[in-house]
Amino acid sequence: DQQVKQNSPSLSVQEGRISILNCDYTNSMFDYFLWYKKYPAEGPTFLISISSIKDKNEDGRFTVFLNKSAKHLSLHIVPSQPGDSAVYFCAASTVSGGYNKLIFGAGTRLAVHP
Amino acid sequence: DVKVTQSSRYLVKRTGEKVFLECVQDMDHENMFWYRQDPGLGLRLIYFSYDVKMKEKGDIPEGYSVSREKKERFSLILESASTNQTSMYLCASSFGRGGGPQHFGDGTRLSIL
Numbered sequence: 001d002q003q004v005k006q007n008s009p010s011l012s013v014q015e016g017r018i019s020i021l022n023c024d025y026t027n028s029m030f031d032y033f034l035w036y037k038k039y040p041a042e043g044p045t046f047l048i049s050i051s052s053i054k055d056k057n058e059d060g061r062f063t064v065f066l067n068k069s070a071k072h073l074s075l076h077i078v079p080s081q082p083g084d085s086a087v088y089f090c091a092a093s094t095v096s097g098g099y100n101k102l103i104f105g106a107g108t109r110l111a112v113h114p
Numbered sequence: 115d116v117k118v119t120q121s122s123r124y125l126v127k128r129t130g131e132k133v134f135l136e137c138v139q140d141m142d143h144e145n146m147f148w149y150r151q152d153p154g155l156g157l158r159l160i161y162f163s164y165d166v167k168m169k170e171k172g173d174i175p176e177g178y179s180v181s182r183e184k185k186e187r188f189s190l191i192l193e194s195a196s197t198n199q200t201s202m203y204l205c206a207s208s209f210g211r212g213g214g215p216q217h218f219g220d221g222t223r224l225s226i227l
Contacts, residue, residue: 009154034215043118043204043218044157089156099145099164101172102216104157 003027004092006105013112019077021108023090026071032093034102035064035075037086044089048075080112117141118219120205126225133192135222137205144209146188147216148172148180151202163188195226 005024013019023033031052036044050057050064050073057064063076077084090105121136139146145164149157149172159172161180169180177199181189188207192199202223206216 004156006156036218041123041220043206043220045218046215049215091157099162099170100214101147101159101162102157103159104149106154106156 002106003030004090004103004105006088006090006108008108009106010109010111013080013110015082015112015114016079019075019080019084019110019112021075021077021088021090021110023073023075023105024071025073025092027092027094027103028068028071030092030094030103032100033064033066033073034091034093035062036089036091036104037084038089038107039086047088077110080110082112082114085110085112118205118207118217120203120219120222122222123220124223124225126227127192127195128227129194129196131192131195131226133195133224133226135190135192135203135205135224137188137190137219138186139188139205139207139217140186141207141209141217142185143207143217144185145207145216146182147206147208148178148188148190149204149206150174151204151221157204160190197226200224200226 034049035047038044087107091102117140147162148160163182179191205219208216
């Protein structure tokens with residue numbers, strides 16, 4: 001059972017426009033959510049996070065929105081740039097044996113074209 | 115900057131071999147993790163460790179074991195490699211017991227023939 005779902009395997013956006021990546025989760029006990037970006041042949045790099053007590057967090061061109069009632073979060077990139085082309089993973093933090101671990105979605109491949 | 119280094123970028127082994135994947139981090143992080151990444155499945159947690167000589171099973175530990183003899187080093191062991199263990203393996207580390215960001219290495223692409 002996938003507790004964190006990214007239902008869009010890919011997304012194509014024109015440079016300068018908004019990119020919206022979506023993520024749904026099933027476990028209401030998740031209390032912290034993160035987005036990672038991954039380029040080919042590199043490890044994922046942390047992008048932005050949000051606590052469950054907030055509904056929005058912004059960092060430059062990147063904004064994450066959290067809708068707890070819908071168990072849904074989204075990452076907005078405005079404006080999109082070609083360098084944003086990568087795979088984006090959504091992750092949720094949960095406690096296991098007293099220690100936090102992350103549950104990842106399957107990823108969305110974003111292509112930003114000129 | 116946190117540096118997580120995985121010993122090999124590419125590795126080819128044969129079925130039945132014992133395979134060792136090594137990971138070293140330089141930021142004195144307590145926690146270390148091993149994941150595998152497969153298309154359509156995202157990152158799945160194999161094992162993690164929150165202290166030296168401590169280990170916890172993740173979501174898919176079968177066929178794997180780990181070793182953490184020193185704080186900075188976390189090894190993943192495939193006891194008897196099988197073709198379904200062909201994958202990208204990613205090591206990560208993080209600080210403390212909170213759910214803060216994990217820092218990843220660049221991965222080892224392992225092929226089992």
